[in-house]
Amino acid sequence: MKTARYDNHVRYFFTRYLKKCPEGRRLGIMEPTDIPKAYDPKEWEDRLYRKWEESGFFNPDTCIKKGVTKADAEPFSILMPPPNVTGVLHLGHAMENSIMDVVARYHRMRGERTLFLPGADHAAVATQSRVEKNLVASGMSNPRQELGRERLLEKIRAFADESKDTITKQVRAMGSSCDWSRFAYTFDDARVLAVNTMFKKMYDDGLIYKGYRVVNWSVKGQSTCSDDELEHIERPATLYTFRYSKDFPIPVATTRPETKLGDTAVAVHPEDPRYRDLIGQIFEVEIGAAKPLSIRIIGDEEVDPSFGTGAVGVTPAHSQTDFDIRQRHPEISLVQVIGTDGKMTADAGPTYAGLTALEAREKFIAAIREKGLLEKEEDITQNVGTSDRFGDVIEVVPMEQWFVAVNKEIPGRGKTLKDLMREAVTTGLGGDPEKRTSVQPEQFEKIYLHWIDSLRDWCISRQIWWGHRIPVWYREKSKVESEKSEVSEGEGEAEIYCGMEAPEGEGWEQDPDTLDTWFSSGLWTFSTLGWPDTEADDFKTFHPVTFMQMGSEIVFFWMARMILMTTYTLDTIPFKTVYIHGILRDKDGRKFSKSLGNGIDPIDIGKEYGTDALRLALLSDVTPGNDSRFSTEKMETSRNFVNKLWNISRYIATMSVASDEAPAPKSLSDRFILGRLSQIIHETTGHLSENRFSLASETLRSFTLDDFADWYVEIHKVEKNDTVLRHVFDALLRLWHPFLPFVTEAINETRGDDTSLMIAKWPEFEKTQNISSDENRFKLIKDLIVKIRNIRTVYKIDPKQKLVITAYGGSEKALQDKALDESGVIRDNEEVFKKLARISEVRHTDSRIPPKGTVRIQVGLLYIFLHLDGIIDIDAERARLGKELADAETYAKSLEAKLGNPSFAERAPEAIVTQTRNLLDETNTKVEELSGHLFSISS
C-alpha cells in the first residue's frame, strides 16, 4: 500500500522518530502501565469464551438460579439455523452468528430470560453427496454399490460427526453465547421421534400420501428432488417443429424430440378455429416407438393459440405441465420412454431402447428428417432445471413417491396447508394478530405469498440413504393374517403400516426411502424445545421462538416449511419475527465459492484481526434483505476501532482514579457528554430492539470516536473529572458488549472487575435536563476550536506557536447583556479552549471593533478575534472572509424565500417555522457582522 499518509510515516520514522526515541520504546518495552499498547485478541479470546461457558450464563436456567435473571422475566428465544454438517463454516455463517449473538447478548443484558439454542443439520442429500464425492475421489467408482447401505451410512456418520465437531468449535470461536447444553441435531433421537410423530400425524390426516406422479429425478444422484431443489440454468437448445406423420394435421414443436416417442395427445385451444373441428379425433402414428402412438386431439384452455403453431404435443410421462393436462383429461394415456437410469425404455421401441436420451434425440431427428417430417429448426435459449446437489440436468419421470398435500383440506379445520401458510404472515392464524409472524424486511412477505400461489404438492421421499427413514412398513397380505396395528389398510396385495416403530409380526419391511431433509428442518422450532411433549418446560416457555434470522436464499426451503409444520400441528406460528438478510459477497460482488477460490475462512480472518473486528465488520454492513460485501479494508477499519477502544481504556486506567462516587458533572463538557450518552443509549436501544444493527453500531462508533475520544477525553486532560469519564466509559463498554464481546470483557478484566459484562445491566436511558441547550453551547466551543485549527492549517501556522484571542462579549458588562450570553461559554471554558486550540491568552472585550492585527472568527452569534499580526497575510484572510460572507448571503436568501412563501407559514408545523425563522435571524446577523468586518479589517 502506497499512500501519501504512508510516505509521511516512513519519512517521519527515519528522519525524526529514530533520533528522538529512546531505544527501549522503539523495541516495544513496557510502558509505565502493564497494559499492552495494542489489543491482542489471541491473548484473550479463548480464555474469555471458556470463562463465559464455565460461568453457565449461556444457559437461561443458570441465570435464574444465580439471580441474574428474574424467574418471571420475559422469555426471549433465538434458534440457530442448524448449519449443515458438510464441512466447515464460511463467512456467511459468521455473519449469521454475529447477528444472532448481538441479539442474544442484548436481550440477556436487558434482563430477559434469553435462550440462544445451537444445532446442526444432518443435511441428507448434501452430506451424502459430499461423502460420495470424496469416496469417488479416493478411487471408488460406485460407493453405493460397493459399500451397501449400512457401510456407506457408517462412513457418512463418521464424516458428519467430525464435521459437527469442527462446526461447534467454529461457532464458539465466533463468541456466540449459545446454550450448548441444549445443542440439537436434526438426526438425534429426540428429533427422530419428532419426525416420526409428525409423519404419522400427517399420514393419519391424509395430508401425506403415496402417489404415482411425475417427479424431478436426478439420474446422477438416483433420487428425487423437490421443485425448490432445482437450479435453473440457461443453455442453448434447438427447437424442432415437425409432424408425427405426413398426414397428421398439426405440426408440433419441441426441444426434446426423444420424449415425443411417449406422446399421447396434442392439445389445442378449444376455441382455436384452425383446430376446433379436430378435437376428439384420434390419430394412429408410427414414429418408431414400441407401439404406434395413438394421438388424441384435445382442447385445453391453458394452450396459447398465438404461440408457435398453437398446438402442444403432450408427453404426460416426461413433463410436469403435460402430466397436469392429463389430470384434466384422464382419457389420454401415459407412456414412459425414459427410465430412472436416464436411458430409453423398451416402450420407446427397439431402435431407441437402451440409448441415452441424447443419443436417442439425434437418432430420432435423423429419422424424421429423412422422412421429410421436420419442418423447422430454430436456435433458442432454454432454461433447464438441474439438481442443486448432484449438478445433472433433471429428468422428469413418473414414479410412485410420498407427497405432502398442500391443497387438501385438513380434517376438522376447513382449511388447507396453503391457507394456513398465508394466514401466518398476513392476518395472523385464524385472524388472530398475536399469531402473526413479522417478516423483516416486509418485501419478503410478498415474495413468500407469491411462492405459495405456485406451490405444488411437496415430494418428500428421497432414494438416498442418509436421512430419516420413512416410518412406513409393508408386507404381502398373503404371508400373515392381518394383525392389530395403529393404522393399517389393505392396498391391493400389500398391507401398509405407518407408526413410530416397526409393527409386530413377521414379514414387515420398511420403506427404503428417506425423507427430504427439510421435513425435519421444518420441525426445528419446536422439535428442539421438547415437542412432541407439549408439557415440556422449554416448549411452554420459549415457543413460539422470538427471533429467527435466515438468508434470503433459504426462505422457501425453510421458513415456508417451518410455518407449514407449526401452523398445522400446533395451531400457532413458529416465530414472532424473522429477519432476512442477503448473502455475503466478496469485495468485487461475487459470491464466495469453492470454484472461484475466493473463500475466506472466518476462523483465519478472526485470528488475524480479532473476532470482535470480524463481528463489527460484518454487522456494520448488514441491512435487511440486502446483500453485503466483505473486504479486508473493512476488517482493518474494525480492528483499528477495537484497538482505539482498548487505548481509551489504557488512558483511563493510567490517567484517572476509580471511585464509588456517582458521576458529578461540574462543567459544560461534563453535562454535554452525559447528555449525549443519554441520547445514544436511547438511540442504540431503539436500533437494537428493532434489529437495525448497522445503525446501532454506527451510533456507537461515532459517539465513541468523535464525542468521547476526540473531545471528552481531550477535555479530561484539562478538567480531570474522573467520575464522569469513568461513568461514560463504563456505559460505553456495556453498550458495545453485544457487538464486541471479547475486547469489552478484556477491558473489564483489566479494570479488575470480576463480574462479566455478559450479565451486566444494559444502560438505562436517563432523561437529563437541558440536553439540547448544553449540547448547543458545547457545540459553540467545538466549532470555534475547529475554525481556529482550520485557520492554523490554512495559513500554515506552526502548531507549536500559541495564539492570543480576544473574545467579544467576554467582559463583565457584556455578560449582563442577555443577547450575548453565549460568549460566557468562553469565559467558563477558558482552560479547555486554551488547550484544544493552543491559545496562550484569552482577552475579553465588549467592543465590536476588532483589535488591530486580528481576524474574526464567528460561530452562530459568537465571535472572537484571533491575533495574527505578523503571522499571516491579512489580505488572504480578507478573501477567505469574503467567501464565508457570500455563502451566508446565499443561505439567508434561500431561508427568506421559504419564509416568504405564504403557504409555508400556514401549513408547516409551528416548530419548523420557528426553527427556520431563528436560522434566518442568525444568518442575517452573521451577514451583517461579516460585511462590517470586511470593511474594518486592517493589517
Next chain:
RNA sequence: GGUCGCUUAGCUCAGUUGGUUAGAGCACUGCAUUCACAUUGCAGGGGUCGGUGGUUCGAGUCCACCAGCGACCACCA
C-alpha cells in the same frame, strides 16, 4: 415472460415515520506526532441523491413513467 428489489462522494454503503445547508468508512490532499493510541491525531477537497414528470408549504425519502443493474420464480410447447 412474471414477481420483487437496487441506482446517494473515486470505491463500499448508511440515511427508521417526508422537515435545519445529505452522512460514514476506505481512498485522496496538507500538516503534525517521545502525547492512551503509527492499528495515531488535526484540518481539508469531493455529491444538482440514475432520468423525466407529479403530489406537497417542503422530496434522497411518497406516486407515475423511462433507462441501467440484480435476484427470485417460470419446462411458451
